[in-house]
Amino acid sequence: xxxxxxxxxxxxxxxxxxxxxxxxxxxxxxxxxxxxxxxxxxxxxxxxxxxxxxxxxxxxxxxxxxxxxxxxxxxxxxxxxxxxxxxxxxxxxxxxxxxxxxxxxxxxxxxxxxxxxxxxxxxxxxxxxxxxxxxxxxxxxxxxxxxxxxxxxxxxxxxxxxxxxxxxxxxxxxxxxxxxxxxxxxxxxxxxxxxxxxxxxxxxxxxxxxxxxxxxxxxxxxxxxxxxxxxxxxxxxxxxxxxxxxxxxxxxxxxxxxxxxxxxxxxxxxxxxxxxxxxxxxxxxxxxxxxxxxxxxxxxxxxxxxxxxxxxxxxxxxxxxxxxxxxxxxxxxxxxxxxxxxxxxxxxxxxxxxxxxxxxxxxxxxxxxxxxxxxxxxxxxxxxxxxxxxxxx
Amino acid sequence: xxxxxxxxxxxxxxxxxxxxxxxxxxxxxxxxxxxxxxxxxxxxxxxxxxxxxxxxxxxxxxxxxxxxxxxxxxxxxxxxxxxxxxxxxxxxxxxxxxxxxxxxxxxxxxxxxxxxxxxxxxxxxxxxxxxxxxxxxxxxxxxxxxxxxxxxxxxxxxxxxxxxxxxxxxxxxxxxxxxxxxxxxxxxxxxxxxxxxxxxxxxxxxxxxxxxxxxxxxxxxxxxxxxxxxxxxxxxxxxxxxxxxxxxxxxxxxxxxxxxx
Amino acid sequence: xxxxxxxxxxxxxxxxxxxxxxxxxxxxxxxxxxxxxxxxxxxxxxxxxxxxxxxxxxxxxxxxxxxxxxxxxxxxxxxxxxxxxxxxxxxxxxxxxxxxxxxxxxxxxxxxxxxxxxxxxxxxxxxxxxxxxxxxxxxxxxxxxxxxxxxxxxxxxxxxxxxxxxxxxxxxxxxxxxxxxxxxxxxxxxxxxxxxxxxxxxxxxxxxxxxxxxxxxxxxxxxxxxxxxxxxxxxxxxxxxxxxxxxxxxxxxxxxxxxxxxxxxxxxxxxxxxxxxxxxxxxxxxxxxxxxxxxxxxxxxxxxxxxxxxxxxxxxxxxxxxxxxxxxxxxxx
Numbered sequence: 001x002x003x004x005x006x007x008x009x010x011x012x013x014x015x016x017x018x019x020x021x022x023x024x025x026x027x028x029x030x031x032x033x034x035x036x037x038x039x040x041x042x043x044x045x046x047x048x049x050x051x052x053x054x055x056x057x058x059x060x061x062x063x064x065x066x067x068x069x070x071x072x073x074x075x076x077x078x079x080x081x082x083x084x085x086x087x088x089x090x091x092x093x094x095x096x097x098x099x100x101x102x103x104x105x106x107x108x109x110x111x112x113x114x115x116x117x118x119x120x121x122x123x124x125x126x127x128x129x130x131x132x133x134x135x136x137x138x139x140x141x142x143x144x145x146x147x148x149x150x151x152x153x154x155x156x157x158x159x160x161x162x163x164x165x166x167x168x169x170x171x172x173x174x175x176x177x178x179x180x181x182x183x184x185x186x187x188x189x190x191x192x193x194x195x196x197x198x199x200x201x202x203x204x205x206x207x208x209x210x211x212x213x214x215x216x217x218x219x220x221x222x223x224x225x226x227x228x229x230x231x232x233x234x235x236x237x238x239x240x241x242x243x244x245x246x247x248x249x250x251x252x253x254x255x256x257x258x259x260x261x262x263x264x265x266x267x268x269x270x271x272x273x274x275x276x277x278x279x280x281x282x283x284x285x286x287x288x289x290x291x292x293x294x295x296x297x298x299x300x301x302x303x304x305x306x307x308x309x310x311x312x313x314x315x316x317x318x319x320x321x322x323x324x325x326x327x328x329x330x331x332x333x334x335x336x337x338x339x340x341x342x343x344x345x346x347x348x349x350x351x352x353x354x355x356x357x358x359x360x361x362x363x364x365x366x367x368x369x370x371x372x373x374x375x376x377x378x379x380x381x382x383x384x385x386x387x388x389x390x391x392x393x
Numbered sequence: 394x395x396x397x398x399x400x401x402x403x404x405x406x407x408x409x410x411x412x413x414x415x416x417x418x419x420x421x422x423x424x425x426x427x428x429x430x431x432x433x434x435x436x437x438x439x440x441x442x443x444x445x446x447x448x449x450x451x452x453x454x455x456x457x458x459x460x461x462x463x464x465x466x467x468x469x470x471x472x473x474x475x476x477x478x479x480x481x482x483x484x485x486x487x488x489x490x491x492x493x494x495x496x497x498x499x500x501x502x503x504x505x506x507x508x509x510x511x512x513x514x515x516x517x518x519x520x521x522x523x524x525x526x527x528x529x530x531x532x533x534x535x536x537x538x539x540x541x542x543x544x545x546x547x548x549x550x551x552x553x554x555x556x557x558x559x560x561x562x563x564x565x566x567x568x569x570x571x572x573x574x575x576x577x578x579x580x581x582x583x584x585x586x587x588x589x590x591x592x593x594x595x596x597x598x599x600x601x602x603x604x605x606x607x608x609x610x611x612x613x614x615x616x617x618x619x620x621x622x623x624x625x626x627x628x629x630x631x632x633x634x635x636x637x638x639x640x641x642x643x644x645x646x647x648x649x650x651x652x653x654x
Numbered sequence: 655x656x657x658x659x660x661x662x663x664x665x666x667x668x669x670x671x672x673x674x675x676x677x678x679x680x681x682x683x684x685x686x687x688x689x690x691x692x693x694x695x696x697x698x699x700x701x702x703x704x705x706x707x708x709x710x711x712x713x714x715x716x717x718x719x720x721x722x723x724x725x726x727x728x729x730x731x732x733x734x735x736x737x738x739x740x741x742x743x744x745x746x747x748x749x750x751x752x753x754x755x756x757x758x759x760x761x762x763x764x765x766x767x768x769x770x771x772x773x774x775x776x777x778x779x780x781x782x783x784x785x786x787x788x789x790x791x792x793x794x795x796x797x798x799x800x801x802x803x804x805x806x807x808x809x810x811x812x813x814x815x816x817x818x819x820x821x822x823x824x825x826x827x828x829x830x831x832x833x834x835x836x837x838x839x840x841x842x843x844x845x846x847x848x849x850x851x852x853x854x855x856x857x858x859x860x861x862x863x864x865x866x867x868x869x870x871x872x873x874x875x876x877x878x879x880x881x882x883x884x885x886x887x888x889x890x891x892x893x894x895x896x897x898x899x900x901x902x903x904x905x906x907x908x909x910x911x912x913x914x915x916x917x918x919x920x921x922x923x924x925x926x927x928x929x930x931x932x933x934x935x936x937x938x939x940x941x942x943x944x945x946x947x948x949x950x951x952x953x954x955x956x957x958x959x960x961x962x963x964x965x966x967x968x969x970x971x972x973x974x975x976x977x978x979x980x981x982x983x984x985x986x987x
Contacts, residue, residue, distance in 0.1 A: 203589030561852030569843025
């Protein structure tokens with residue numbers, strides 16, 4: 001595979017591969033893994049099986065379905081082994097081919113992504129339908145080919161899902177008021193390739209990368225800004241192998257660069273206590289901890305309070321690694337939903353608002369609040385939604 | 394054991410269907426085609442039978458947009474031979490397509506003998522007939538449809554097929570082979586095949602091309618479509634106002650009108 | 655027989671099917687518009703007595719043969735062809751159901767006449783028939799011209815369930831029954847070996863015509879009984895959105911939505927369901943969607959055909975009673 005030259009066979013020829021075998025078997029990975037208790041083969045055991053020449057057993061168990069690609073294990077590994085980036089994707093790929101049956105919902109998400117460019121199975125021709133409701137002008141490259149400074153890669157949930165569209169409208173409003181020169185791909189956009197999910201499916205990932213790179217090359221822009229941390233990861237870690245060399249930022253750190261300008265625009269007071277959930281991709285993986293907090297503190301009236309597990313210790317919402325489509329599978333196995341675990345922690349802070357920066361989190365946390373009966377006590381808002389709300393019309 | 398699977402591409406209703414300018418057909422510009430859902434099940438059932446009883450699976454389809462994808466996917470899933478009938482100018486009705494398939498099955502060297510022909514029981518565009526019964530009559534084979542389970546007795550030359558009846562009742566039938574079955578659902582959901590495997594199939598497998606046979610002139614009672622229009626969703630519910638008693642009464646009227654009583 | 659409207663009457667386990675009554679209702683209308691008689695065709699073995707339920711027709715033809723005891727499409731078609739060949743009706747309507755599916759195709763191909771499937775309406779226009787057909791899973795309606803007076807006869811129409819209310823096809827009236835003999839040799843090597851009855855408690859939501867769905871608006875497991883009453887009265891079953899299944903109020907087999915089943919019943923009653931995209935995904939193609947919710951802005955009202963803003967727990971019993979009363983009145987008609 002051109003983008004991931006390492007395979008199980010060639011692993012030992014790469015430094016990252018050799019690194020895997022320096023494992024101390026300390027078990028920090030398993031203990032920090034949010035599903036470590038229910039996973040038959042957490043990273044430590046996988047490596048032990050690898051040393052024993054018994055990897056086959058790992059592939060034929062469904063253990064890897066419980067990995068939500070949250071980077072917690074990788075962050076805590078004392079050897080710095082690239083668990084989530086190197087070991088686990090290879091394991092997942094093998095598991096897919098060995099599993100007798102893939103859980104139906106995940107299978108549909110993969111098939112939909114291949115066919116329609118989004119996991120929901122929504123028509124590609126409706127991807128930019130939300131633009132009409134944005135309230136500010138949004139340029140679509142296919143209709144207006146002039147160069148733009150930023151290509152705003154909107155992504156799937158933020159295009160199709162109603163609460164995601166709220167986020168997009170807020171983002172568009174902010175870009176407009178800040179005078180950002182941007183354009184979107186509109187209906188030409190397809191899923192960037194949510195890394196965690198598509199580690200199951202490298203063939204699908206490649207197909208999407210080929211497609212997206214071809215579309216990028218049609219237009220002229222200086223940077224890519226995206227609303228989705230998973231897309232950010234894909235562009236940062238995988239796409240360079242196919243020639244992606246544009247400056248890249250997620251919307252939140254991008255906006256944080258404009259915080260002084262924003263402060264002048266944020267004139268409406270939002271008297272909320274807010275607790276911020278560090279998304280795995282933005283937080284642990286890229287260490288963008290302070291940018292979203294800086295933005296929240298810029299909002300007049302807002303009071304910030306931290307959850308017990310914050311920053312590098314944040315507990316994953318459970319949406320990565322395909323987890324977004326495995327909730328029923330987990331429930332049937334009796335696992336606690338990670339989003340529920342996290343939401344309990346959020347509610348314990350007494351905050352009014354749970355602020356997030358990843359589109360998966362809005363739907364997962366709103367659902368968890370509803371299920372636990374906390375939906376009257378706390379609401380979920382993306383950082384961009386709060387910023388937009390604090391702006392005078 | 395030789396199982397033949399007949400596949401058909403149908404309009405993908407996920408991408409919105411548009412009507413052509415003449416108001417009598419679908420607009421082809423935005424049309425995407427997808428494998429008919431019950432044909433996908435027929436393929437899955439064939440592969441399950443091959444896994445259980447051995448033998449070979451041949452897949453046959455008429456040319457249509459995106460049919461190559463479906464055929465390569467079938468090969469990647471385990472079909473031994475994939476064939477495409479091509480060379481036509483325009484689309485065919487179901488009845489014409491079935492006749493073409495029958496002619497190819499009967500006359501194309503190396504297809505017959507087949508023990509079992511599986512295809513979906515019904516497709517969303519089968520306006521003028523169903524493929525399975527048409528092929529069964531053309532080839533003088535027994536037919537049974539709405540099948541959700543198949544087992545074989547290879548030595549006896551029979552199959553056991555489970556057919557769906559109303560109210561969750563099922564019937565088990567014994568059928569003398571060769572036979573045609575209209576599959577409603579396979580015993581397992583259609584399997585997932587990784588994209589990498591499909592891409593590999595595209596490089597290594599060849600879709601065999603068959604020249605479309607000429608249909609005998611005349612005697613083809615075609616359907617004449619006068620008009621096509623979209624069923625538009627309303628966008629918002631019609632709200633029923635009033636007391637619980639009043640809305641209940643109104644609702645009963647609506648249900649009665651719709652024949653739901 | 656010649657020139658009339660004929661309807662294939664199907665029966666299952668000793669009763670004429672609902673789809674037959676719906677088709678007869680449509681057949682009656684078309685026959686009246688054409689000014690010709692309506693004939694019902696009944697096949698079976700020792701089933702002549704069922705002809706009495708076909709009073710809406712002007713005449714019944716009964717074909718009796720041991721090989722017609724169970725419906726095997728090619729055998730039924732052979733019997734019909736023998737009877738219709740010499741005295742061809744103008745139109746033959748066949749219900750599109752699990753029982754009679756494929757019969758229209760077989761008869762059409764053996765008589766060399768057109769077949770039009772998925773008809774939900776048939777109108778007489780300028781002496782010919784216009785069939786309104788539902789295509790592509792309901793997304794498109796096609797008007798198809800068939801049944802020219804000078805054209806091939808009969809025009810065979812496969813009638814989509816729900817084309818007309820069944821009650822319009824149920825008439826108590828004595829009709830003349832004519833027996834017709836046919837020669838049938840074998841069942842083409844097809845033999846029913848046994849029936850498999852559904853297991854108790856086994857519910858396949860995707861096969862139900864009526865679903866009563868509950869969401870968190872039902873508030874408590876104890877209130878499920880109210881929903882079950884309505885479901886029973888409507889002839890359907892209860893299902894739920896994911897939170898309800900999560901709470902353990904209903905088993906996983908009853909879950910509708912992204913993580914559960916996709917259903918397309920004729921009637922979907924959504925009680926206390928907000929209409930989150932994950933749920934809507936699983937039921938948006940239902941035939942008729944009625945939603946009850948206390949929040950007028952609940953997203954479910956964007957996908958429902960009819961909406962009632964109100965307290966679910968208050969509305970439910972009133973609705974159940976009204977439906978029960980209406981049903982009782984209907985079946986006594």
